[in-house]
Amino acid sequence: MTKLVSGCPTGDIKTAWDRHRFDIKVVNPANKRKYDIIVVGTGLAGASAAATLAELGYNVANFCFQDSPRRAHSIAAQGGINAAKNYQNDGDSVYRLFYDTVKGGDYRSRERNVYRLAQVSVNIIDQAAAQGVPFAREYSGLLANRSFGGALVSRTFYARGQTGQQLLIGAYQAHAKMVQAGKIKMFARHEMLDLVVKDGHARGVIVRDLLSGELKRYAADAVVLATGGYGNVFFLSTNAMGCNVTAAWRASKRGAYFANPCYTQIHPTCIPVSGDYQSKLTLMSESLRNDGRVWVPKDPKDAWDADAGKVGRNPTSIPESERDYYLERRYPTFGNLVPRDVAARAAKKACDQDKGIAYNGRGVYLDFGTAIKRDGRDAIEERYGNLFEMYERITGDNPYETPMRIYPASHYTMGGLWVDYNLMSNVPGLFVIGEANFSDHGANRLGASALMQGLADGYFILPYTIGHYLAQNPGRAKDTDWSEFKEAEDRVSERMNKLLSVKGKRSIDSFHRELGLLIWDNCGMARNAEGLQKALDRVPALREEFWENVSVPGSDKGLNQSLEKAGRVADFLEFAEVMLTDALDRDESCGGHFREEHQTEEGEAKRNDEDYSYVAAWEFTGVGNAPKLHKEELDFEYVPLTQRSYK
């Protein structure tokens, strides 16, 4: 086992980032044009990094699999973005945001990374406002804030319910400007299928032009992955259809360590599954829990499960005395506002007791009856009108009259490729930013922190830290004729031909669905050693069947969406084993990783700081082989380790 070194500056945390920026090497402005940088992904992290690197003078080649850089899934984020501006004069500070984030991450993140994140958060808001991002404003013309996700201060900036869209469009526009200036070469509809490593350094990528089907080689001085999370390993998640682990996983197969893959975030308020055909899940904003009361019928006879033939009872006809408001009952102080992981597990528990109320018995009520009686329908409509409309559009039910039905779903992944303080992976020259890395959220991400981290990495951290690497590696040759490129291209091409030649009987989605359900049941909201082992035994068999019986029609020429999908599912089938292995290894509960063996008497997550306050970084050792564990020990100098309590 290698001890991983984060390279965090030592000494006073408050000056650490400033000192680090002075200490690292910089590339002379006139020399920046001599460096080529590949950026994969165009979400908040990728677009902001590509734009900023191009402004600095580097030559950027930027790839995305979508038809336009503006489609990246950051666009779907609803709630908001945190920043320690203290515009509300309510006692917020960089230190408080730092403290909340480390604590919220259940003490499994790096203090110094998080402190830096909190520091640059204020610059993000300035940058976005100057770009014309239409944040919510007060009548004074100044920016508005709200409190979000249980925070005790109002530090969340928002743009109606579409903050992600507006921030992404801001970054996309900054990016478009640099495309026009010729400093970014944009390749939309290109999917990265391999990383090229030469002499131990990341020096290029193999991409597939999704329109022509052609494989292409690109060489560079450094490669930046901004390719998002792996939430679609569950098949059903709030991620977009195209979200995948492919770029990160292929990098992992070339030597990059995958850190903490078992840390996944399940969002408690999503619209439940309505049938076998379900392709993805839709999130309903967490803000609904401010006024909605969560309950299930006390009597399982009143529950609904179409799959099990239970028709249930109309919720409006169930009297108060026969309802179990389980969050209010179990957590009298926080009630319906307990954190995401706590709310999610409580919903699962209720459904495990056969009290669920959706198509497959997996759903709970979120009821606005009390709030409407108290504040009037108009007040509720003003607060949540657009969300209610969205709910009705999807389900056909009117939430003013019938309680909403909700259930937790996979939403975000805290794990990702291991990076040091400079956001560089253990493969020199390979940088990883945004959701694709593991660095800042520990075992649980706070609401409105994903947008903050993506933009912090892309605008304000990577563009400086990458210079340190480049300055030490100047003037290297770049040649796509290197044997490493040919080998990588051959590997990719062979894998695609293999997929096309199986010509089996089962659809690609049927494998993905089966894998997703297996991971959801055994490595979802709650995990235990027995279930994880069972899933670990099953995955290789499923993967084998995939390679023997999947049907991938068409050819490798031209647009072939089946081939794209099959490649991504094949990667999930390999990646899943590392995720399960990590979950099995981490024999404690923390944040989103809840091991049933480790809970307090009240059923809360019980950490084991003595043995598990480390980052688990997994080295790929071959498909089907157990990955090798490398540890990075975590120290907590500033935030005292405590057990979370929401009683």
Add this chain to the structure above:
Amino acid sequence: MKITLNVWRQKDRNSAGAFETYTVDDVNEHMSFLEMLDVLNERLETEGKEPIAFESDCREGICGACGCMINGEPHGHVSRATTCQIHMREYKDGDTLTIEPFRAKAFPVIKDLVVDRSALDRIIQAGGYISVRTGSAPDANSIPVDKASSDRAFDAATCIGCGACVASCPNAAAMLFTGAKVTHLGLLPQGQVERTMRVGNMVDQMDSEDFGHCTNFGECSMSCPKGISLDVISQMNLDLLKAQLKGRSA
């Protein structure tokens, strides 16, 4: 319920396309329209046939990737919805749906229902931004924006770049799309410095693509899933006129 589909199939940009008919028997009213296509595609896949190519990503109406004509209307007949937000409860047992790609000269068909909308990116690249180098921004609250302008700018900024406005326009004009960005940035104090240059460059780019001209049908706004108002076109025309008076040769 049982639904019959007439779907436009086209191998690639250069091949001629044709309608093919499919029947989907076990349609559930809670399915989304795209899930209904998924079910059909999964069937085609297991039969070793090429599924119908269509685009979608977020499936919650915000990324702008999806879009096809359903019975002659972009994103179907439901107002203020993208294709992915249509559910089968909008239709009844025995219905026949005709599904085609967005039709516009500037949006060449790539395959089946997939079209090339990169012309819209090029319009943004021509000037749809406020130039602010990373790190050079003043404190956010040093630029107050009155709420009315901020709200109007926001309404224009909700554009998702799906291209339904172009597909619905008899002239295949991109005026609503371009006007939305011109209006979003032009109404904000941050956007004033480049306002004149921006509108000119964006309109020039729009004209150089294969889009038609606006003749005030208003179909664009009616079909816009975000309900962007025709006002943005007037605003753009006004800004362009002012730019020309300031000496920009059109």
